[in-house]
Amino acid sequence: MFTQKNKIVFVIFSFLCLCNLVALLIAFDLNKNPGFEVIFFDVGQGDSALIKTGEGHYILIDGGPDSKIIEKLSSEIPFWQKEIDLVLLTHPHSDHVNGLIDVIDKYDVKNIVWTGVLDTTASYKTWLDLIEESNVIIAQAGQRVRGDSFHMDILYPFASLEGESFKELNDTSIISRLVSSDKSFVFTGDASRIQEELVVDMFELDADVLSVGHHGSKTSTSKELLEEVKPDYAVISCGKGNKYGHPHSQTLELLENYGIKVLRTDIDGDIKFK
Numbered sequence: 001m002f003t004q005k006n007k008i009v010f011v012i013f014s015f016l017c018l019c020n021l022v023a024l025l026i027a028f029d030l031n032k033n034p035g036f037e038v039i040f041f042d043v044g045q046g047d048s049a050l051i052k053t054g055e056g057h058y059i060l061i062d063g064g065p066d067s068k069i070i071e072k073l074s075s076e077i078p079f080w081q082k083e084i085d086l087v088l089l090t091h092p093h094s095d096h097v098n099g100l101i102d103v104i105d106k107y108d109v110k111n112i113v114w115t116g117v118l119d120t121t122a123s124y125k126t127w128l129d130l131i132e133e134s135n136v137i138i139a140q141a142g143q144r145v146r147g148d149s150f151h152m153d154i155l156y157p158f159a160s161l162e163g164e165s166f167k168e169l170n171d172t173s174i175i176s177r178l179v180s181s182d183k184s185f186v187f188t189g190d191a192s193r194i195q196e197e198l199v200v201d202m203f204e205l206d207a208d209v210l211s212v213g214h215h216g217s218k219t220s221t222s223k224e225l226l227e228e229v230k231p232d233y234a235v236i237s238c239g240k241g242n243k244y245g246h247p248h249s250q251t252l253e254l255l256e257n258y259g260i261k262v263l264r265t266d267i268d269g270d271i272k273f274k
């Protein structure tokens with residue numbers, strides 16, 4: 001049954017703003033994949049999560065701080081598969097963007113979603129050069145990536161940040177919610193509590209799994225967010241013995257108080273939800 005050809009439509013559209021109804025429409029003919037998986041990779045001090053959809057699509061959220069992501073992807077993506085359907089960069093800090101530079105170099109990345117914010121680092125400039133080959137979509141709340149087995153909504157930023165400079169890039173992080181037939185996930189990048197609370201006020205956010213913001217720093221993970229998402233699991237992506245002291249004891253205590261099971265890449269390695 002897994003060799004059966006399955007034509008699906010992959011669409012990014014705005015469910016809030018009808019004038020933006022169809023930003024992108026791509027049809028794929030792909031072999032059907034047996035299941036839906038989300039893998040949070042242990043990439044050291046950084047973030048990277050791969051979504052394998054039921055239709056056989058690959059979506060990568062951030063790429064971690066270095067080329068370690070290539071080894072991780074090779075263990076999850078068959079060697080003959082050279083395409084990644086969508087790469088989402090939450091924000092262009094090195095611990096999220098650097099690995100994506102290697103990914104774009106090795107794989108044919110069809111679509112890229114990011115904020116378009118300005119930065120001055122060498123990695124950022126390389127990123128800008130490389131993404132020219134892909135279809136680039138500037139993230140904005142209301143956009144939806146959809147397949148037969150899932151949808152993923154962009155919840156933050158509320159408006160395009162393209163071409164804007166920010167003192168604190170963490171606060172420009174894309175926040176998104178992925179819903180599959182039986183599991184849902186909230187990804188927060190390195191967004192701070194202020195952004196979390198803005199999103200809580202605007203959207204329904206309940207999810208089984210919360211990807212904890214900013215590697216478990218105390219600047220993220222507000223009570224308001226936890227009470228809205230009500231996750232069973234919290235995933236913290238951070239490097240063993242990292243110099244920032246992530247995750248912060250205050251965050252761990254808060255998660256414990258809410259009875260949320262914590263999984264950490266520095267302790268548990270790659271974390272896979274099927």
Ligand SMILES: [Zn+2]
Pocket residue numbers: 046047093095096190214215
């Ligand atoms: Zn980070």
